[in-house]
Amino acid sequence: MLRAMKEQLKTLAQEDRQGFHSHLRSRVGKKATAILEDKLKEIIVLMPDLVNRIFAHWNKSENQSKVKKMGGYLLTYLYTPEDFLSTKEWGLFGYLDDAYFAAKIYTQVIDELKASGGKVSGVDIKYYDQAKYLKKYVRGVIPKETQKIDEMIFELKDGKSKIYEELFH
Numbered sequence: 129m130l131r132a133m134k135e136q137l138k139t140l141a142q143e144d145r146q147g148f149h150s151h152l153r154s155r156v157g158k159k160a161t162a163i164l165e166d167k168l169k170e171i172i173v174l175m176p177d178l179v180n181r182i183f184a185h186w187n188k189s190e191n192q193s194k195v196k197k198m199g200g201y202l203l204t205y206l207y208t209p210e211d212f213l214s215t216k217e218w219g220l221f222g223y224l225d226d227a228y229f230a231a232k233i234y235t236q237v238i239d240e241l242k243a244s245g246g247k248v249s250g251v252d253i254k255y256y257d258q259a260k261y262l263k264k265y266v267r268g269v270i271p272k273e274t275q276k277i278d279e280m281i282f283e284l285k286d287g288k289s290k291i292y293e294e295l296f297h
Contacts, residue, residue, distance in 0.1 A: 130180050134177065137220075138173055141172065147219040152168065164265055164268070167262055168266065171263070174258060174259065175230045178233075182202065212273040213225045228266045231260075232277060235260055
C-alpha cells in the first residue's frame with residue numbers, strides 16, 4: 129500500500145505542476161517558489177518511506193510504547209480527508225501537512241531511539257537527515273499549519289488530544 133502511495137505521489141508531483149506551483153507561489157512569491165518547489169515535492173514523495181520506517185520501529189516496540197501511540201495517530205491523520213490542508217482542495221500541495229506530520233513523528237522516533245541508547249540503522253540515519261533538513265522548508269511555507277501540528281503532537285505525547293479531536297468534528 130505504501131509503495132502504491134509513493135508511486136501515486138511521484139506521479140502527482142510530475143503532473144500537478146501548475147496547481148502546486150500556483151499554491152506555493154501565492155504563499156511565498158516567485159523567487160522563493162523557484163528555490164522551494166523541488167524540496168517540498170521531495171518531502172511529499174519521501175512521506176511513505178518515513179511511514180514505513182515508523183512502522184518498522186512500531187513492530188519492534190512494546191505494546192504501550194510512544195511509537196505505537198504516535199504511529200496510530202499518524203495513520204488516522206493521513207487517512208482523514210479533511211485535515212489542515214485538504215488534498216481535495218489543494219491537490220498535491222495538500223500533502224505538505226501530512227508529510228510534515230510524518231517527518232515530525234519519524235524524527236521524534238529516531239531521537240527517542242538515540243536517547244535510549246538504541247542502534248540507529250544506516251537507512252534511518254539517511255531518512256532522519258533528509259526529514260530533518262526538509263521539515264524546515266515546510267515550516268517556512270505553511271507556518272500556521274506546522275505550528276498547529278507541533279502543538280498537536282506535543283499534546284498527544286502528553287496524553288491530551290484536544291487539537292487532534294477538533295480535526296474530526
